[in-house]
Amino acid sequence: MGDNKIQAEEIYEILKDRIIHLYYEPGQVLNEIDLADEFGISRTPIRRVFQMLMGDKLLNIIPRFGAQVVPIDFRKMKSVFEVTRELDSFATRLAVERISEEKIAELEEILERLNNYDISTDYQQAIDDDERFHEIIYSSCDNLWLEEILTKLHYQTERLWHYAENYFDEAELFTDTLSKILEAIKTGNVEDADRFTREHVDQFVMKIKKEML
Numbered sequence: 001m002g003d004n005k006i007q008a009e010e011i012y013e014i015l016k017d018r019i020i021h022l023y024y025e026p027g028q029v030l031n032e033i034d035l036a037d038e039f040g041i042s043r044t045p046i047r048r049v050f051q052m053l054m055g056d057k058l059l060n061i062i063p064r065f066g067a068q069v070v071p072i073d074f075r076k077m078k079s080v081f082e083v084t085r086e087l088d089s090f091a092t093r094l095a096v097e098r099i100s101e102e103k104i105a106e107l108e109e110i111l112e113r114l115n116n117y118d119i120s121t122d123y124q125q126a127i128d129d130d131e132r133f134h135e136i137i138y139s140s141c142d143n144l145w146l147e148e149i150l151t152k153l154h155y156q157t158e159r160l161w162h163y164a165e166n167y168f169d170e171a172e173l174f175t176d177t178l179s180k181i182l183e184a185i186k187t188g189n190v191e192d193a194d195r196f197t198r199e200h201v202d203q204f205v206m207k208i209k210k211e212m213l
Helices: 002-020 032-038 043-055 074-098 101-116 119-140 144-163 172-187 190-212
Strands: 057-063 068-069
Touching: 002 032, 002 043, 002 144, 032 043, 043 057, 043 068, 074 119, 074 144, 074 172, 074 190, 101 119, 101 172, 119 144, 119 172, 172 190
Parallel strands: none
Antiparallel strands: 057 068
């Protein structure tokens, strides 16, 4: 049982990554027999992984049909952004008061990379660094409940980043507000940190509405 638990957790990370990066397309049905064969295990751990991914709202378990990758529904994404807008800003406010100098230095390194990316060729790296920027803030807010909630919410927004790749041709969507957030953190300005975090979410939502809806 212990070995299966370890295997299940490892497979969970692999499948989660495939879903987020759209290796498995929205709406695609996953076959537990095929996955069991791929990983050389029984179907029981695969079922456990499916349940874990369902808990992340990345899979739908449909009786007598299978496990379907959750489609990207823009009406539901609206609800996701309503929540992330509030909780992201709350986490950033907490991080202003609790973040370490080492983490600030890492945020500076991320922003430097983002400023040097060519979005046409470095889009994936930009997404990864944007996510890492947020992960640092989440861990720095020193609130495990908040960190866990936001991490799961960002599985959804990161999927949308990948889905919308063809509609983004400017790095400023990453660099503009993130640089302002970083400056607010460095200067200890809680109000600006809150405002620019909300602005970061709003800019992405406006871009999606303009290009895809």
